[in-house]
Amino acid sequence: xxxxxxxxxxxxxxTGKRIMLECSQTKGHDRMYWYRQDPGLGLRLIYxxxxxxDINKGEISDGYSxxxxxxxxxxxxxESAIPNQTALYFCATSxxxxxxxxxxxxxxxxxxxxxx
Amino acid sequence: xxxxxxxxxxxxxxxxxxxxxxxxYSDSASNYFPWYKQELGKGPQLIIDIRSNVGEKKDQRxxxxxxxxxxxFSLHITETQPEDSAVYFCAASRGSGGSNxxxxxxxGTLLTVNP
Numbered sequence: 001x002x003x004x005x006x007x008x009x010x011x012x013x014x015t016g017k018r019i020m021l022e023c024s025q026t027k028g029h030d031r032m033y034w035y036r037q038d039p040g041l042g043l044r045l046i047y048x049x050x051x052x053x054d055i056n057k058g059e060i061s062d063g064y065s066x067x068x069x070x071x072x073x074x075x076x077x078x079e080s081a082i083p084n085q086t087a088l089y090f091c092a093t094s095x096x097x098x099x100x101x102x103x104x105x106x107x108x109x110x111x112x113x114x115x116x
Numbered sequence: 117x118x119x120x121x122x123x124x125x126x127x128x129x130x131x132x133x134x135x136x137x138x139x140x141y142s143d144s145a146s147n148y149f150p151w152y153k154q155e156l157g158k159g160p161q162l163i164i165d166i167r168s169n170v171g172e173k174k175d176q177r178x179x180x181x182x183x184x185x186x187x188x189f190s191l192h193i194t195e196t197q198p199e200d201s202a203v204y205f206c207a208a209s210r211g212s213g214g215s216n217x218x219x220x221x222x223x224g225t226l227l228t229v230n231p
Contacts (some may be wrong), residue, residue, distance in 0.1 A: 002158070040125070042223040043160070044203060090159050100146050102167065105211050105219060107159030 004108035005026045006091050007058075012114045019078040021111050023091030032074040033105065034066060037088040046089075049074055050096075056078060081115040088112055118143040120208050122222025129196050130230050134142045139206035140188040146208040149182060149189045150219070154203040164191070196229045203227070 004025045014020050023032065034046040045058030047066040055066060063085060067075045078085055090111075092105040119142040129135050141149075149181035152160035166173045166180045166189065173180050177196075182189040192199055203226050207219040 040223055041219040042122075044221075045218070092159075093226070102165070103219060104150065104162055104165070107152075107161065109159050 004071055004091060004093055005105055006089075006108040006111050008111060009109065010112045012116065014083050014116050016031075017081050017115075019081050019113065021055065021076045021089055021091075021099075021113070023074045023076070025072050025091075025093045025106075025107055027093055027095070027106060029093035029106070032092075033092040033095060034064075034074070034076045035090045035092060036060060036109075037090060037110075040087060046076065054085065059076065076114075078113075081113075083115045084116050118146060118208055118218075118220040120206060120207075120220050122206050122225060124225060125223065126226045126227045126228070128230060131196060131198060133196055135193045135196050135200070135227055135229075136229070137191045137204055137206070138188060139190070139208075139222050141208040141220075142187065142188075143151045143208065143210070143220075144187065145210050149180070149211045150207050151180060151206045152189050152207065152221075154205065154224075156202075160205055169218055193227075196227075199227075199228050201227055201229045 007022045030051050033048045035043045037043050044060050046064050049055050049068045052068050065077045088110050090110050091108040094103050094105045122139045150165035153163045154160040164175050166182050177194050179192045203224045205224050206222040209219045
């Protein structure tokens with residue numbers, strides 16, 4: 001979805017390096033999410049944010065941190081990357097006010113991260 | 117917490133045939149069941165969803181059915197076309213209320229439609 005953009009789209013890094021993945025959205029949504037996708041494991045939630053001052057851990061937050069710099073921007077950081085963090089990372093947004101409160105999520109195109 | 121199981125993990129059909137993907141869920145409080153399609157190199161995109169107050173929903177060639185008693189829901193694609201080839205994910209959520217942010221996804225089904 002062009003309304004949700006992620007940078008970079010691909011990144012190769014080395015073990016121990018600090019990495020930041022960025023997400024921006026023009027949908028005006030209040031909620032933003034970071035997911036990780038591994039082959040055969042589906043999408044797993046890393047962190048989510050309901051607004052700029054509200055950050056929450058998801059099911060696999062260890063080794064990651066996030067920053068919600070503005071309503072439209074949500075960044076994911078790997079403080080010290082390790083090889084098992086090699087995966088596809090997706091940002092998503094949703095608006096609680098949409099559709100009676102049902103949580104349709106809109107995904108960005110993803111970042112493919114490789115940690116050597 | 118919620119657990120969503122999805123089957124099959126891969127599905128290959130001939131163009132024009134039907135495809136069915138099935139999911140089960142564990143949380144009886146879940147009441148929102150979306151299906152996402154992920155094409156190669158792209159993020160997942162919602163294609164259809166169903167809420168617990170209905171048992172079936174159709175949109176052109178795709179349909180979803182929900183059996184709340186058995187806690188399972190299915191995606192049906194009729195008259196499949198090569199452009200239907202993608203990974204499909206089911207998900208479940210407590211659709212409204214305090215827990216509605218959380219979508220629990222199945223592990224995905226790789227659908228291949230052979231010309």
